Structures are given as structure tokens and as C-alpha cells.
Amino acid sequence: MNTVRSGARSVLKWFSPLYVVLIIVQIFLAGEGVFRLRTVYDSDTCKTSVCGGSTTLDPHRGLGFILTGPLAALFLITALLAWHPDTRVRIVSIVVPILTFLQVVLAGIGKWVGGLHVLNAVLILGMYGWLTYRLRHEQPAPVPTGPEPSPAD
Secondary structure (H helix, E strand, C coil): CHHHHHHHHHHHHHHHHHHHHHHHHHHHHHHHHHHHCCCCCCHHHHHHHHCCCCCCCHHHHHHHHHHHCHHHHHHHHHHHHHCCCCHHHHHHHHHHHHHHHHHHHHHHHCHHHHHHHHHHHHHHHHHHHHHHHHHHCCCCCCCCCCCCCCCCC
16 A cells, blocks of 8 residues: 555646646636636626627636546545655645535636635635645655664674
């Protein structure tokens, strides 16, 4: 099981910075999509009538589906397999994919709750960033090589 935990920890070390980069791309796609909308109150109105079925937010939605669905599930499974010895790292690595999945719920509810979608995105970006920093700067555990020779020998 130690080999599995070690491998999962190595995967987390690369998975969390990938999330940081993809969330930054996601923020860019949201901004780019919103600023291409014209005379629209919300994207659903735009899709149905006002601007002829605009799809300006579709790249944001597409990447969001990947980040909040399959990748969040894989991250959670990897975090559970890694079961990091540092309690703080372990808790954050388990909570952050759950908050990532919550993005779909917040976006789906819309209205004023949609504002929480943006705040949650900032929170999870910070958590993935912190996790990246901690995993990249931790000292590797010493590998036991066998019994230590006694000083009298």
C-alpha cells in the first residue's frame, strides 16, 4: 500500500498545478465570453432569443464540465489513495475537489447564488495553489535502509 500512496502523492504533485493553470484558463474564457455578449442580461436569455443563440460562454462551460466532473472525481480518488501524512494537506486535497464539483451546482442555480460561483472559483484557485506549493516544497520522507550500526561497533 505504501507504493500506491507514494505514487498517488506524486500524481497529486503534478495534478494540482494542472488545476491551477486550467482554472486560470477558465477565468479567461469566462471573461472573454461575457465581454463578447451584447445587450444581454444573462447567458440563458442570449441562447434563446436576444442575440440569436449566442454560444460565447460555451468554451467556459465545456472546460468547466471537464474540471468539475471527471477531473474532480479523479483528483478526489487520487487524494484518498495518497492519504497524505500532513493532516492539513490531506484535508485540503479531499475538500477542494468537492468544492470544485460544487461549481456546477452554483452555476446551475444562477441569480444571486451565481455570484457564489465566482467566489468559490477564487477559493478553489487559492486552495489548489496552496496545495501545489505545499506538495512541491515538502521534504521527501527518509527511506529506511536497515538497522543502524551501534556506535560501539
